[in-house]
Amino acid sequence: MKSTIEELGPTRVRMAIEVPWGDLDHAFGEVYKELRNQVRIPGFRPGKVPNRIIDQRVGRPAVLEQVINHALPEVYSEVVRENQVRVIGQPDIEVTKLEDNDTLEFTAEVDVAPKLELPELDSLAVTVDDVEVGDEEIDQQVSVMRERFAMLNAVERAAQDGDFVSIDLEATLDGEKLEDGSTSGMSYEVGTGSLMEGLDDAIRGLSADESKTFETALLNGPDAGKTAEVTVTVRSVKEKELPELDDEFASTASEFDTLDELRDDVRTRLKRTKVLQQGAQARDKLLEHLLETVEVPLPENLVEREVEWRNNAMTQELEKAGMDWDAYLSMSGVEDRETYDADLRKNVEEAVKTQFVLDAIADAREVTVDNDDLSAQIMAQAQRARVSPEQYAQQLQQGGNIAEFVADVRRTKTLAQLLEQTTITDESGNVVDLDALRPKTVQADSGEDADEDAADEDAADEADVDETEVVEADDAAEAPAEDDAKA
Numbered sequence: 177m178k179s180t181i182e183e184l185g186p187t188r189v190r191m192a193i194e195v196p197w198g199d200l201d202h203a204f205g206e207v208y209k210e211l212r213n214q215v216r217i218p219g220f221r222p223g224k225v226p227n228r229i230i231d232q233r234v235g236r237p238a239v240l241e242q243v244i245n246h247a248l249p250e251v252y253s254e255v256v257r258e259n260q261v262r263v264i265g266q267p268d269i270e271v272t273k274l275e276d277n278d279t280l281e282f283t284a285e286v287d288v289a290p291k292l293e294l295p296e297l298d299s300l301a302v303t304v305d306d307v308e309v310g311d312e313e314i315d316q317q318v319s320v321m322r323e324r325f326a327m328l329n330a331v332e333r334a335a336q337d338g339d340f341v342s343i344d345l346e347a348t349l350d351g352e353k354l355e356d357g358s359t360s361g362m363s364y365e366v367g368t369g370s371l372m373e374g375l376d377d378a379i380r381g382l383s384a385d386e387s388k389t390f391e392t393a394l395l396n397g398p399d400a401g402k403t404a405e406v407t408v409t410v411r412s413v414k415e416k417e418l419p420e421l422d423d424e425f426a427s428t429a430s431e432f433d434t435l436d437e438l439r440d441d442v443r444t445r446l447k448r449t450k451v452l453q454q455g456a457q458a459r460d461k462l463l464e465h466l467l468e469t470v471e472v473p474l475p476e477n478l479v480e481r482e483v484e485w486r487n488n489a490m491t492q493e494l495e496k497a498g499m500d501w502d503a504y505l506s507m508s509g510v511e512d513r514e515t516y517d518a519d520l521r522k523n524v525e526e527a528v529k530t531q532f533v534l535d536a537i538a539d540a541r542e543v544t545v546d547n548d549d550l551s552a553q554i555m556a557q558a559q560r561a562r563v564s565p566e567q568y569a570q571q572l573q574q575g576g577n578i579a580e581f582v583a584d585v586r587r588t589k590t591l592a593q594l595l596e597q598t599t600i601t602d603e604s605g606n607v608v609d610l611d612a613l614r615p616k617t618v619q620a621d622s623g624e625d626a627d628e629d630a631a632d633e634d635a636a637d638e639a640d641v642d643e644t645e646v647v648e649a650d651d652a653a654e655a656p657a658e659d660d661a662k663a
Contacts, residue, residue: 179255186290186473187264192272193255195247195280203247207239236276244271244280252284262289264478287475292536295469301599302461304608307450309443317442321429322421328414334381335413337367341379342411349394349404356397357404361411375408382410395507396498454608458600459591463530470536472529482524483517534587543590545582553585 178194204227211230212223220229231239248269256263264287273281328340335341341364347357364371366379378390387409394400419425426438494504501513510516537543551565558568572581600608 177251177255179259181259181261184285187287187475189261189286189288191252191255191259191261191267191284191286193251193282193284195251195282197277197279199251200243200247200280203243203250207242207246211239211242240274240276244274244282247280248282255284261286263287264289264475265481287477289532289535290473290475292470292472292532294533294536294540297537297594298597299599300462300465300594300597301601302458302465304454304457304461304600304602305450306602306604306606307447307454309446309450313446314439314442317446318421318439322418322425325419325425325429327417327419329417331413331415332383333413334383335366335379335410337376337380338416339366340364340414340416341366343379344409344411345406347394347404347406349399349402354397354399354404357406372406375406378406378408379410382408384410384412386410395503398498400498400500400503451608454600454602455595455610458598458608458610459595462591462594462598466533467526467529470529470533472532474525474528478528479521479524482528483521486520486524487517531587534590535583537594538586538590541590541593543586543593545586545589549585549589550582553581553588 177196177199180192182190182192184190208227208230211234212225215225215230215233216222217225217229217233220226225233252267252269255261267284267286269282269284271280271282273279331339343362343364344360345358345362347354349357364375364379367376369376372392372395374390374392378388382388387407389405389407391403392406394402394404419428421435423434426432426435430438430441432438432441490504491501494500505511505513505516508516510519554569554572555565558565561568563571572578595610600610602608
């Protein structure tokens with residue numbers, strides 16, 4: 177088998193492949209076997225029809241077409257493997273020459289991963305924010321704790337912002353009650369604006385058993401976008417009473433005896449949170465630096481497919497929620513669909529570029545993925561998905577996402593190695609030690625270490641940052657079309 181590869185651009189090639197007729201023997205055998213089981217000819221038992229009779233009955237051109245369809249994928253894959261072509265997506269195949277019992281020639285045009293020129297990676301440096309915890313931040317966290325221990329007391333007055341009310345709602349459209357448009361006994365905090373437009377204005381000033389009707393736009397369901405009339409009836413009004421900020425509150429809300437001890441603990445937790453954020457910021461800035469310094473040609477077909485896939489997925493999600501695009505854009509604060517599409521395309525392009533850069537670095541450094549790497553990542557992802565590691569691994573296998581997962585783990589490992597070798601300093605010039613961000617190994621008899629790790633986890637939860645995420649590429653580094661990328 178002969179093949180030549182012509183570069184049509186930095187991300188696309190054309191492979192010209194000549195297949196000796198003898199290499200098609202296996203394909204002919206499979207096709208004739210299938211046809212024998214399909215064709216019924218008087219005088220021949222099923223499965224015993226000679227090839228020449230099949231050619232006559234089915235037609236030689238039809239047989240050749242099936243042989244080609246059977247053989248080309250295997251031949252194409254073999255050429256890709258032998259030449260180590262990193263293809264992306266499905267090829268455009270064209271048969272250019274077919275002479276029966278002599279020659280088969282075809283071309284395959286396909287997108288490929290670009291060859292990148294990497295910068296010097298031994299002296300990378302990024303600067304992150306200082307870790308500073310102000311009194312205002314501590315006050316805010318203590319206020320959140322204080323809210324958790326607030327008491328609700330019934331009051332005989334009109335509702336105002338901050339009150340909790342029990343309300344009944346009834347919505348009508350063109351004089352007809354809406355299905356699923358009524359509810360009773362709903363608890364709602366006045367002034368939050370979290371339910372529907374106009375509701376807060378209607379409730380303010382209402383006392384128990386008083387009602388008011390207002391108009392509001394429906395955000396979901398089959399009548400999304402239409403204006404409905406909603407009648408709200410207040411059944412009760414309760415005032416929120418916050419506990420006094422004193423030592424008694426500290427002992428009730430925490431394990432500390434004094435308010436000063438509680439505030440010191442909050443300061444420590446906030447500091448841990450910001451240290452974790454430093455790690456995430458270092459990761460993001462490192463990726464940003466790489467994308468700025470490495471020229472990455474983009475396979476336009478790959479970008480288009482990913483944009484289309486994400487749009488289709490979003491459309492399905494909106495349909496499930498009973499919403500349309502206009503309602504979603506309005507809720508999201510996006511100006512219009514053109515703005516949304518532009519932002520989506522930008523995110524996809526950055527995702528593709530990040531994938532290629534990390535793959536190129538992994539290739540240059542010969543980064544490999546072993547069972548320990550895979551197990552650690554499966555456990556981390558399973559924990560986030562709130563399933564067992566066995567369930568997560570089974571989902572990967574059933575979805576055919578093993579190759580994609582391995583590729584993502586390889587990129588994560590590559591980025592982690594880069595971060596280890598990157599000089600990270602804060603704006604004050606202090607060196608940031610990423611080792612402090614890694615989970616500690618806790619001994620069974622070390623209660624102090626266990627408490628410390630639990631505090632770290634709480635801090636991470638407050639920051640919405642996970643220790644493992646610090647060294648992971650974010651969504652921009654995920655392979656948007658890994659299923660199509662077969663090396």
